[in-house]
Amino acid sequence: MTNHKITPCLWFDGQAEEAANFYTSIFKDSKIGTISRYGKEGFEIHGQKEGTVLTVEFQINGQPFTALNGGPVFKFNEAVSFQVFCDTQEEIDSYWSKLTADGGEESQCGWLKDKFGVSWQVSPNIISELMSDPSKSERVMKVLLLMKKIDIEILILA
Structure with a gap:
């Protein structure tokens, strides 16, 4: 491995x-x-x-x-996170619910912490396309900043 x-x-x-x-x-x-x-x-x-x-x-x-x-010396924080890119809302919903289970915490813009304190970003693959479109990026960002778990349909309609 x-x-x-x-x-x-x-x-x-x-x-x-x-x-x-x-x-x-x-x-x-x-x-x-x-x-x-x-x-x-x-x-x-x-x-x-x-x-x-x-x-x-x-x-x-x-x-x-x-x-x-390694012991209690170091703790996780948001300075490092793992990105999980998803094709569908079903994937986002599944990863989100599993990673926040048993004491995980939701955050903003697709970020969360799992029960161990490890930070994750659960994001749709389409987000880079939406954010790079000058005619949509401002509207997408405005909507994205209000979300915790990302909703693909709302982003596309922005």
């Missing part, structure tokens, strides 16, 4: 395996790969019980990721 030159590594505080299972349950072409565990070595530094999950390699939509149980 490490054939790609860039693989995002997501830092969790004990939820790496749970998160990997959550993401792979949502996206097609997804799978769990290698799971590594903490050993006795380095306990004085990492403080993790031997056998605790250290990393989980996984893929979603064919994109490799690593989930790391």
